[in-house]
Amino acid sequence: MKHRRHEIPRYSKKIKFGDLTLHISNNVYEPAEDTFLIAKNLKAEGLVLDMGTGCGILSILAACKAKHVIAVDINPYAAKCAKLNVEINEVSSKVDIIVGDLFTPLIERPIFDMILFNAPYLPTEDSEPKSPIEYAWSGGRGGREVIDSFIRQAPKYLKVGGKILIVQSSLSNVEKTIREFSKQGFQVRIIDRQNLFFETIVLIEVFKDMLSEDISVSNRKEKFA
């Protein structure tokens, strides 16, 4: 088979993850322990949303098993980098990459079997990061602006029987995430964790059953009544 030549950005680093080859350009988050915590627990199927795709690593892994993947990132350099990596790893027919803020680019409101998010969480003075790479860690004021916005919006994009996998740090109030999803009737549990030098990162699994569907529909009705 003849291989297409890809335009590799000059300022990029090449890394290997299992069988994958990934190019990480200098405005894009390089996969780290938090990425690997999701990767190691990922059993993707159906339609998957990879929120904050970065270099696209989780989309590529998900695409090996799932029917289709939609990847979103607010950082246009990340979207470009993910597109290149998806092509190099030969899964571009199964992955759509979109630039945008959380769920806003998903106009037709697709309903997912699985939503992945390795969320940014460091507290910053301003809500708006000063450079594209800062989106990778900047959680806004208090470190929870992005996570809280994700928690408010994600439920209506998830199928009954579907799962959210979100990685978060002990620095950004894991209990609040668990509480907020539980309030909406979801079954929430920590399925993996890793202690790092000054924080613990946890992988939270959020499961939607019929009860959570009823609660989130009635919450939405109350809100718009």
Ligand SMILES: C[S@@+](CC[C@H](N)C(=O)[O-])C[C@H]1O[C@@H](n2cnc3c(N)ncnc32)[C@H](O)[C@@H]1O
């Ligand atoms: C910690 S990095 C994770 C990247 C990749 N998923 C991984 O695990 O290696 C977080 C990613 O979320 C993106 N991001 C941050 N805020 C976002 C938002 N509001 N909407 C979409 N993507 C966002 C960042 O640009 C960054 O690529």
